[in-house]
Amino acid sequence: MSKNAGARKSAKAARTGAKTTARRKMARPRRREIVAKSPQRGAHELAGQNREIAVSEFFAKNRHLLGFDNPSKALLTTVKELVDNSLDAADEARIPADVEIRIDQLAEDRFRVVCTDNGPGIPPESVPLVFGKLLYGSKFHRLRMSRGQQGIGVSAAGMYGLMTTGHPVRVISRVSEHQPAKRFEIAIDTAKNHPAVRKEAEVDWPYEHGTSVEIELEAAYRKGQHSVDSYIRQISLANPHARLVYLPPGRETDDEAIVYDRVTSELPPETAEIKPHPYGVELGVLMQWLRESRSRNLSGFLTSEFSRVSTRTAAEICRNANLEPSQKPSKLDRARAEALHKGIAATKIMAPPTDCIAPIGKELLESALQAIHPADFATAVSRRPTVYRGNPFLVEAALAYGGALSHDDPALVYRYANRVPLQYQVGGCAITRAVTSTDWKKYGLQQPRGAPPLGPMVVMVHIASVWVPFTSESKEAIAHYPEIIKEIKLALQDCGRRLATHIRRRKRLADEEKKRSYIEKYIPHLAIALQEILELTDKQREKTEASLTEMLERSRKL
């Protein structure tokens, strides 16, 4: 009984906490849905059959949903969650990120991943929750561009490590030089979705602030497209302001670290948090917000809950929905909520503000791409922000051509969402669709039907948004929204046109070179033939040759 009461209390705390941090934000229903899986009162009291299923327990059994389907993917996902968190934290604290990723192979299938950053650190009281509770995070309940979104990642990685090796997550964090660093060992109680702190102690730490997380897990280290190596290279490409030090497994000493230096010292612009745009809201969500609203009337509800809704716009929505603006929102029934939903769609509303998303930028993309793939030609496009379903997003594309890249293979396609590389589910991603459906033949490349173009090329596509529509929780592919595909294609076409100019110029120069060598190659033979037939002297032959060379050089059009 006392156990039950505890559980109820914590559940209640969670709910009130949610109210203060993220009341009726768009993403809220997802959270609701999961919490609603807890039939705490009824089921528990009636029979022992029905039990609460903690999210953590659910994911422990469905680890593939979070990207832990196999040992090599588990390693990648773990590194990815840690690095994404480190970069997010540093960016938000306006600190130029400095992240070290250290992977050691302890046994055949056992690895230790340590990720150390110079971020703001985590207050000691939050550390257990951040690393020991699923769905605890700062990012889910807001509409702001960031790498992480759901707050599942790092604790899931810790849980996976605990499950496969029995080792808890070890965290060292320090918030300022005036406070000591603290070291924690945290396990996650999967049945309760609750952190279990095994050890907590003050330690000496050489850095003024930052966080270091250590996870031991069962994994496999592979090379190739889906590898950790490839991920680190790709993430450095999208985060030219960050310095990354990577110590891969199997190294002899730490001198073999791979260092990706900052391409720029400028931090990405700070992004604003925004309220949802009316066009993106679904009916069920709208109904819930209406029920929970504390606004006195409909007009107030609309203006305070959404971005880009002025009193006048609110009045217009109400007119289009045939509803009284003075109605109390919580009294609206289903039919009238639906009318309101239709009214929103019928009203012309300004696009959402776009200062909430920050592009990497054309110049940085070009130089970052060149730093990783030294090429003959690199270009980038950063498109203006636009909107899908009320969510602002922007697309950037970059392209490097030539250099050491292979001529006969398909172009490498790097996909990014909010500066994070996507490495799995190539086929199901909107970026892939956009790349393959762009007509690259127009730009002087070969392209098999339904495939990326062939050639010595790297194509990079970045989508930045306050809410990136992933196809699944493991954040591997972007959903096929027509608005998004259209924007990507426009960016690619822009890059393609510039590439075509480059390819044409290169071809012209090659032709020119070929012509030159042609002249040098065959003129002597023409002269020799004439000498043979006409029995010319060597001097006459040389004169003929000179005359010929001059004639052809003159006629050569440059």
Next chain:
Amino acid sequence: MATRKKTTRKKATKRSAQKKKGGARKKASAAGDADIVERIHATDEETIDQITGTAKRVHSSIMKGIKPDLSLPVRALSNVSYSASRGYLQIGRQKKVRTLSVNTVKSFAQTLRMMGLSKELVRNNDFATKREAYYISKNWGDAKFDEQVESDAAMDDIEALFSVDNVSREQLRFFPEEHGGSVSGPLVVIDEDATGQITRIDCARFGTGAFSVPSSVEQLRFETTADFVLLIETAGMFQRLQSHRFWETANCILIEMGGVPTRAVRRFVRRLSDAHKLPVYAFVDCDPYGIANIYRTIKVGSGSAAHVNKFFCVPQTRFLGVTPDDIVEYELPTHPLKDVDVKRAKDALKNDPFFQSQPRWRKALEQLVKMGVRAEQQALAMWGLNYVIDEYLPRKLEHTDRFLP
């Protein structure tokens, strides 16, 4: 390869010449004087003059700072017409001027080197097969030919360039690889080989074998008592007529063409027929290939080498059979025409200037397409192996005026 062939031939001819002695001379009548053969070919001096003249023109143009050019007749069916008076497909007046430029410098150099090689061959009274010429080019550094088709094309260019002045590829001393056809009958061929030795070859004394037409026939002279020349498409039919000494009973010269006759065979027949005013009859399969390819080529020449047709065609040839009418008359076993056959026949009717100008041929081809069948010359064997000798050919030869033109 060619050299080896030549030596064996020399040996064989020597031997036969010794054996027969005056044997053939008995048969040879006063009519066969080889010296009266019309000489439409250029002499060696003229060939060399052509080469040096062209080179001089190119050279002086270069020294004056003017881009030299070579003007070649356009070798395409569009530039070919059938001349009824001359009796062959002749090339038109369209010329393609190839001016020296960056893009043509390679082929210019190669063409001139090829001409240089030709001059050397003429001067040394030697020859090179097309394959050998290709290998000689391997000494030319960057100007070498990568594939034989390229050197063959350069040869054709030079031949086309000089064809106006009666110089053929054989005159340039470039010989083809293919073997000539087989000859037997009351004919003495007087041959002079590279060493200057003269040999008399009696084509009646090869037993069951036959005389083989050499690659170059320009030096040959003939003595004969025959009444006509019979050209046979297949080796099998030739074998039958030869073994049964049909040439003796019909007093004719049998020549096996082996499909579409080579340039040497065509030239051989032409010179032989011209020298002795002999009628020439063709005996081929009754199908579009036999008619539109083999017969057409021997009679009026080919479309792709129209610039040399005047040397290589035999306009006096007439078509003995097998005709579409023969199929009906002799109730020959047939095979259905294939799609390619029908296409070939229709193409001949639509595009070939020769068939277009011959109403009887048009009718015959249309009849063949309508019947939808073809018959081989050996189909006559159905009526008995020697039916062709005892019945078919004698009956046909009674009415040579009925032969298709």
